[in-house]
Structures are given as C-alpha cells and as structure tokens.
Amino acid sequence: MPAMQDAARRLMLDCAMALDDGDFARWPLCFTADATYRITTRRNERAGHPYSVMWCDGQAGLWDRVEALERANLYDPHHYCHILSDTQPVAGTPDSFAGRTNFLLMRTMQDGSTLPFLSGHYRDTVVLQGGRALFRERVVVLDQCRIDTLLAIPV
Amino acid sequence: MPAMQDAARRLMLDCAMALDDGDFARWPLCFTADATYRITTRRNERAGHPYSVMWCDGQAGLWDRVEALERANLYDPHHYCHILSDTQPVAGTPDSFAGRTNFLLMRTMQDGSTLPFLSGHYRDTVVLQGGRALFRERVVVLDQCRIDTLLAIPV
Amino acid sequence: MPAMQDAARRLMLDCAMALDDGDFARWPLCFTADATYRITTRRNERAGHPYSVMWCDGQAGLWDRVEALERANLYDPHHYCHILSDTQPVAGTPDSFAGRTNFLLMRTMQDGSTLPFLSGHYRDTVVLQGGRALFRERVVVLDQCRIDTLLAIPV
Numbered sequence: 001m002p003a004m005q006d007a008a009r010r011l012m013l014d015c016a017m018a019l020d021d022g023d024f025a026r027w028p029l030c031f032t033a034d035a036t037y038r039i040t041t042r043r044n045e046r047a048g049h050p051y052s053v054m055w056c057d058g059q060a061g062l063w064d065r066v067e068a069l070e071r072a073n074l075y076d077p078h079h080y081c082h083i084l085s086d087t088q089p090v091a092g093t094p095d096s097f098a099g100r101t102n103f104l105l106m107r108t109m110q111d112g113s114t115l116p117f118l119s120g121h122y123r124d125t126v127v128l129q130g131g132r133a134l135f136r137e138r139v140v141v142l143d144q145c146r147i148d149t150l151l152a153i154p155v
Numbered sequence: 156m157p158a159m160q161d162a163a164r165r166l167m168l169d170c171a172m173a174l175d176d177g178d179f180a181r182w183p184l185c186f187t188a189d190a191t192y193r194i195t196t197r198r199n200e201r202a203g204h205p206y207s208v209m210w211c212d213g214q215a216g217l218w219d220r221v222e223a224l225e226r227a228n229l230y231d232p233h234h235y236c237h238i239l240s241d242t243q244p245v246a247g248t249p250d251s252f253a254g255r256t257n258f259l260l261m262r263t264m265q266d267g268s269t270l271p272f273l274s275g276h277y278r279d280t281v282v283l284q285g286g287r288a289l290f291r292e293r294v295v296v297l298d299q300c301r302i303d304t305l306l307a308i309p310v
Numbered sequence: 311m312p313a314m315q316d317a318a319r320r321l322m323l324d325c326a327m328a329l330d331d332g333d334f335a336r337w338p339l340c341f342t343a344d345a346t347y348r349i350t351t352r353r354n355e356r357a358g359h360p361y362s363v364m365w366c367d368g369q370a371g372l373w374d375r376v377e378a379l380e381r382a383n384l385y386d387p388h389h390y391c392h393i394l395s396d397t398q399p400v401a402g403t404p405d406s407f408a409g410r411t412n413f414l415l416m417r418t419m420q421d422g423s424t425l426p427f428l429s430g431h432y433r434d435t436v437v438l439q440g441g442r443a444l445f446r447e448r449v450v451v452l453d454q455c456r457i458d459t460l461l462a463i464p465v
Binding site: 042043083085086088100102103104116118119120121143144145146 | 319322323324326327330389391392393394414416418422423424425426
C-alpha cells in the first residue's frame with residue numbers, strides 16, 4: 001500500500017526530528033499504547049539472542065524513559081542528526097506497514113565535535129489508529145556490538 | 156502540495172550535485188534574484204543570535220561568492236559528497252514549499268582521504284518562477300559550532 | 311518515467327540490502343546477463359582513464375566474484391551499511407532508466423568498530439526484463455583515490 005508506506009515514512013521522519021530537536025515529549029506520541037520499542041545489535045539478532053540494549057514495553061515505558069532522560073540528565077549534553085536511507089517494504093495491508101530502513105546517526109557533543117555515533121537499521125511495524133500512523137513495534141538493530149557511551153537518548 | 160514538494164526536492168538535489176561536481180556556476184541559478192542564503196549554527200539558532208557563518212543577499216551575492224571561489228582559490232582542493240535525508244514539510248501552497256532536510260556532507264581532500272565534514276539541516280523556502288522551482292531562502296543550520304577549516308565551498 | 315524510476319530505486323535498495331546482509335548470492339540476480347559492473351574513482355573518471363578498481367563483465371563475472379568471496383574468505387570479516395541519497399534522473403524511457411545516486415558506505419569490523427568506509431555515487435542504467443528491473447550497467451565512482459584495505463565485498 002503506497003499510501004500506508006508514505007504515512008509510515010512520515011512517521012519515521014517525525015520521530016527522528018523529535019529526537020534531533022531534543023523534544024523528547026513528542027517521541028512517545030509516535031507509538032501506540034501497546035507498542036514495544038527495543039534496541040539490539042546485529043550480532044544478537046543473528047545469533048537469535050533475546051538480549052536488548054534498551055527495551056520499553058508499552059507507551060508507558062517510553063514515557064518513563066523520557067522522564068528519566070529529562071530529570072536525571074547525568075549524561076554529557078549532545079544532540080543527534082538522523083540520516084535515513086530508503087525503506088524496504090516487508091509486509092503491508094491497507095492499514096499497516098512493516099519495513100526496514102537503514103540509518104546513520106551523527107552525534108554532536110557540547111564542544112561542537114561531531115562523529116558518526118551509530119548505524120544500522122530500523123525494523124518497524126506501523127499501524128493506523130484514528131487516522132494517524134503510529135509505531136506498534138520498533139526494533140533498532142545496531143551495527144555496533146559495543147556502544148562507546150551510555151545510550152541516553154533513544155535512537 | 157506533493158507536486159511542489161517533489162519539485163523542491165529535485166531542486167535540492169540539483170543544487171547538491173552542482174556543488175559536488177565543482178560546477179559552481181550552476182549554484183546561483185538555483186536561487187531567485189532576491190534570495191537569501193546563509194549558514195548558521197544550531198547553537199546560534201537556539202540562542203536567537205543573528206550571527207551567520209556565511210551570508211549572501213540576493214543572487215548577486217551568490218555570484219560574488221562563486222567568483223571569489225574560482226579566482227582566489229586559496230583553499231586546499233577538496234570536493235563534497237552530499238547525503239540528503241528526507242524532507243519534512245513545514246508549509247506549502249500550490250506554488251511554494253517550505254521544509255527541513257537533514258544532511259551529511261562528506262569531504263574528500265586531494266590526498267584521497269574522506270571525512271564527515273558537516274552535518275545539520277537545511278531550512279528551505281522554494282517558490283515557482285516561470286515554471287521553475289527556485290530557492291527564495293535557504294538557511295543551513297550546522298550541528299557544529301566550530302568549523303575546522305575555512306568554509307570555502309558553499310554547503 | 312516515474313514508474314521506471316521507482317522500480318530502479320527499489321532495485322538499488324534490494325541490491326544494497328543483499329550486500330548489507332552478506333547474502334551475496336542475491337547480488338548477481340540484480341543484473342542482466344550482459345551487465346557490466348565496475349568500480350572506479352572520481353579522479354580516474356575526471357581524467358578519462360579507463361582504469362577500474364573492480365570490473366565484472368556479464369553476470370558470469372559477478373558470480374565469479376561472489377564465489378571467490380565465499381570460498382577464499384581471506385579478508386577480515388566485516389559488514390556494510392549502505393546509506394543512499396536521492397537519485398538524479400539522467401535519461402529515461404518507459405522501460406529503461408539512467409540515474410546518479412550518492413551513497414555513503416559504513417563498514418563495521420568484527421570487533422564492533424564502525425567507520426565511514428567509502429562515499430561517492432552510482433551511475434546506473436536499469437532496464438526492464440520479463441517485468442523485472444535489472445542493472446544493465448552499474449558504475450561505482452568512489453570519492454576516494456586510495457582504498458585503505460582490500461575491497462573484498464562489492465559496493
């Protein structure tokens with residue numbers, strides 16, 4: 001369904017911009033109430049290991065994550081710039097879409113230095129609820145097997 | 156307006172390819188006569204500072220920039236490779252479009268070494284003039300607050 | 311032809327995902343039987359030199375490449391993550407499309423470290439055969455003039 005794929009793609013972009021802008025309260029709103037969000041590594045995925053670097057169960061879990069981020073604030077200030085490649089459709093119906101999207105995440109620290117921080121792909125399942133496209137499942141599969149710093153901000 | 160967004164997107168690509176190819180005389184032709192082009196930093200934008208790293212007022216200003224680039228030529232030869240992410244629509248009418256586009260700029264020096272040079276986003280206003288899409292305003296918002304070298308070629 | 315451009319774009323993505331997944335046997339299937347695939351450098355292209363970093367003549371040549379890759383396996387294990395920018399149309403008919411696409415290739419080694427490995431652009435000619443879009447010609451023009459390691463996996 002091209003319309004559903006377009007809607008899923010806009011959702012991915014809105015979600016990335018919310019994180020890039022540090023507007024974290026917009027991030028959970030990209031997900032359904034029963035959504036799962038997790039970050040894992042390519043190596044774990046290949047090996048079939050269930051281990052996740054980050055796991056949020058339900059939108060409530062996402063809000064917890066955001067609150068921790070805004071309250072605790074113990075990490076070095078930094079911001080992201082998401083570069084999205086194309087989305088490969090995996091499955092689709094008129095009101096759902098599953099696809100894979102490669103990404104590169106640039107990270108800029110407060111001293112102004114920028115480095116490629118993470119790369120990999122999203123495996124997303126997007127559904128329509130009340131006319132809005134929302135993530136029901138988002139799995140972030142990182143190329144990296146070691147993360148060089150506390151992963152504070154979601155990917 | 157999807158057609159206007161598509162036209163704006165093609166313009167962004169044409170502009171990036173002109174710079175990547177070192178075909179600088181094609182660059183001012185992407186702008187209206189009264190266009191403004193400026194490069195600023197995310198930090199300045201957030202702080203509301205008007206300071207710009209580069210500022211060109213009108214297409215004449217863009218031509219000045221290109222001539223300086225081709226005549227003075229005091230910089231280390233290098234070339235760019237623009238990687239564009241999706242464009243987020245901000246406003247649109249049948250004959251204008253405003254949007255935001257994340258980018259990553261890879262820079263290759265004459266010795267063949269390549270590094271991520273700049274990242275950030277474009278904030279563009281594109282209009283139709285004589286059937287052609289042209290930038291009326293292009294603001295380049297850099298993630299970096301320090302530029303490690305003279306910014307010779309426009310972004 | 312927008313439909314042909316869309317089909318070409320999906321082909322580019324399928325080809326990139328096959329290489330990213332290490333599913334090399336899918337890669338030759340993206341090409342016609344009489345396809346040419348070569349990797350060259352921007353500097354060679356500009357100078358009009360015919361020298362190629364890699365050259366495969368016909369799909370048989372691509373299979374040879376894949377077999378060598380899977381049998382010999384003398385390279386340090388690593389995998390790619392392709393980031394594709396937009397495709398600039400160069401020529402098109404209802405059943406063929408030629409275009410240029412900037413790319414960035416991130417490479418992750420077995421120790422989990424990731425670096426930008428290669429950047430540049432594809433110059434593709436895609437044709438329809440039996441209803442499928444396939445590369446008839448793919449030229450990879452690298453920004454880099456030196457490759458810091460054996461180029462084992464195709465780009």
